[in-house]
Amino acid sequence: MRHVIDQAAAWQRSGTRFAMATVVRTWGSSPHGPGASMLVSEEGRIVGSVSGGCVEAAVCAIAEEVLAGAAPTVERWGVGEEDAFAVGLTCGGTIEVLVREVGADAPLDRLAAGIAAGVPVALVTPVDRGGCLVVGGGTTTGSLGDPRADRAAVLAAEGMLGRGASGLVTSGNGAGDDSACAPERELLVQSFAPRPRLLIFGAAEFARPLADMGAALGHRVTVCDARPAFAAAERFPGADDVVVERPDRWFRAHEDLVDASTAVCVLTHDARFDVPVLALALRSRAGYVGAMGSRRTHEDRLERLRAAGTTEAELVRLRSPIGLDLGGRGPEETALSIMAEIVAVRRGAGARPLTQRTGPIHEA
Numbered sequence: 001m002r003h004v005i006d007q008a009a010a011w012q013r014s015g016t017r018f019a020m021a022t023v024v025r026t027w028g029s030s031p032h033g034p035g036a037s038m039l040v041s042e043e044g045r046i047v048g049s050v051s052g053g054c055v056e057a058a059v060c061a062i063a064e065e066v067l068a069g070a071a072p073t074v075e076r077w078g079v080g081e082e083d084a085f086a087v088g089l090t091c092g093g094t095i096e097v098l099v100r101e102v103g104a105d106a107p108l109d110r111l112a113a114g115i116a117a118g119v120p121v122a123l124v125t126p127v128d129r130g131g132c133l134v135v136g137g138g139t140t141t142g143s144l145g146d147p148r149a150d151r152a153a154v155l156a157a158e159g160m161l162g163r164g165a166s167g168l169v170t171s172g173n174g175a176g177d178d179s180a181c182a183p184e185r186e187l188l189v190q191s192f193a194p195r196p197r198l199l200i201f202g203a204a205e206f207a208r209p210l211a212d213m214g215a216a217l218g219h220r221v222t223v224c225d226a227r228p229a230f231a232a233a234e235r236f237p238g239a240d241d242v243v244v245e246r247p248d249r250w251f252r253a254h255e256d257l258v259d260a261s262t263a264v265c266v267l268t269h270d271a272r273f274d275v276p277v278l279a280l281a282l283r284s285r286a287g288y289v290g291a292m293g294s295r296r297t298h299e300d301r302l303e304r305l306r307a308a309g310t311t312e313a314e315l316v317r318l319r320s321p322i323g324l325d326l327g328g329r330g331p332e333e334t335a336l337s338i339m340a341e342i343v344a345v346r347r348g349a350g351a352r353p354l355t356q357r358t359g360p361i362h363e364a
Contacts, residue, residue, distance in 0.1 A: 001192065002115055002218075004037050004048040005123075007138045009108040018102060019040040019063035020231055022072065023050050024127070024168050024188055025096040030097075035166025035190045043065055050097050051077075072100035098127055098188055107134045107141040111192070118194040118220070122161040124153050127168070127186045136161060136192075144185075151185055160189040176348060195220040196261035196346075199286075200239075201247035201277050202268030203230035206292065209335035212238035212267065217339060219263070224250045226273065236296050248276035263288040263342045265322065269297070275304045282314040290322035290338065324351055 011018050018041040023034050037046040038056065040063035050059060055077045062075060078094025102108070111134045114121035121136030124144075131144040135157040144150055152171040160169055171185050198214035203225035214221045215238035222241040225231040235240040237265050243250055247268070251258075258264075264281040266274050266289075274291060278301070281289045293301065298320045306316060323337030324344070344351040 001035065001037060001048070001190070004039060005108065005112050005192075008039055008102060009112040011039070011041060012104060012106065012108050015104075017067060019095050019099055020102050021050050021059045021063060021099045022125075022188060022190065023095055024098045027078065027094040033166070034168075037190070040064070040067075052094060053099070055095070059097060059099065066099050066101050067197050072098065072128065074098050098125075100125065102132075104141070106132050108250060110134045110141045115192045120161055120164075120194060121192050122157045123190045123192075124157045125188045125190075127188055135156070139264075147242070149185060151187070156187060157189050161191045161193075164191050164193040166190045182327045187313045196263070197222065197257060198342075199224070199251075199258075199261075199262065200266045201225070201251075201264070201266045201273070202270075202292075203227070203232075203235065203242070204267055204269070206331045206334055207265075207267050208235060209332045210267075210338055211236045213335050213339050214263075215239070217343070225268070233341045246276075247273050248280055250279045251277050251284075255280070258284045258286050259348070260285055260287040262286045264290070265338060267322075269293060271301065271304055274301060275308055278318065279305055279310050282310055288319065288342050289317055290319040290341065292322050293320060295321065319345075354362040 008018065008020065018039050019037055020037055022037040023032055026033060032050060036050055038046065038050045038059060040046055040060050046056070046060065049056065058077070064072060066072065074096055076094065076096045111121055111123055114134070114136055119137040121134055124133040124135060128145055131142070133140055133142040133144060133150065133153055135154050139151065140154055144153055156169045156171040160166070166189060169187050169189055171187050177261060196219050198221045200210055200221065200223045203223050207223055211221045211223055221239040222243065223231065223236050223239045224243040224245055224247050226244065226246045228244050231242050231244045235241050264286045265304035266278055268274050269292060278289065291301065301320065302315060319341065322341070323334060324341045326333065326337045326340065328334055328337055340351065
């Protein structure tokens with residue numbers, strides 16, 4: 001979604017008219033969740049996706065009608081619908097998509113700037129009419145055309161943004177005759193939370209594809225190593241930060257940045273660097289802590305961590321040897337196994353082959 005918003009802001013600055021199609025509800029095995037968006041410009045250019053290719057052609061046709069003057073509309077496609085197979089939605093899910101034109105007054109630059117700065121922001125759009133708001137960072141930009149509606153929308157959006165959720169929400173209380181109250185309105189809230197952090201300690205060869213893959217999956221990547229020859233920025237084009245520092249010193253100085261979405265990967269293979277930073281990481285709020293090494297190295301590392309005061313409850317959090325068992329070889333396939341484990345841990349998934357599961361592919 002970040003690249004979609006960046007493109008929308010660029011089109012708006014250039015005066016290009018465009019429609020935005022956004023998933024507002026899903027049922028069953030839908031390819032994308034609420035908030036996923038696709039842009040269709042007046043020249044027919046397409047950016048983003050709402051269904052992984054299933055209904056994009058039908059959405060484009062509706063976007064063209066909206067750009068020709070039709071009102072915003074919410075359309076539903078699902079496998080149970082008569083036209084589901086005609087448009088290609090055969091995956092078993094159902095989606096509702098809001099298609100509307102985004103006006104020149106929409107504060108998209110403010111939204112894009114907030115996303116780039118890592119500030120939690122939300123785009124709020126009424127389902128039935130124009131106008132929009134950007135909420136986040138203690139400020140509100142834009143308007144729905146009524147101060148009462150704006151206040152109600154901000155309250156509703158802040159509740160969604162606090163959970164990092166996107167989708168439909170009803171604002172107001174229906175008391176449209178009261179000057180202090182706003183009438184009920186259905187709003188689409190698209191939340192943009194800061195990128196999760198991937199902290200890689202040890203700038204060895206295995207760290208290079210891991211940094212690239214982490215960035216491709218939307219992480220803010222930091223690579224840290226005490227050895228200047230290894231921690232060279234040109235070796236890690238996918239990283240946001242490449243730091244020459246002892247891992248434990250860097251971690252201690254930046255521990256306030258670590259939260260439940262943070263993944264810590266220790267790849268140095270040197271107990272002098274591994275043990276101090278792992279001891280800190282295992283006591284931190286990091287949601288994932290993994291370390292590279294053989295089983296023998298792992299057992300030695302556990303003893304060193306115990307000697308450093310790490311508790312058994314903290315040691316249980318350590319994922320070592322790091323990564324899922326994919327049978328891979330080399331830096332690239334190892335990076336794939338590590339990122340697969342990070343995703344599985346973050347989603348609470350068992351990382352089993354889908355052929356061994358029954359029921360929906362995507363859990364609610």
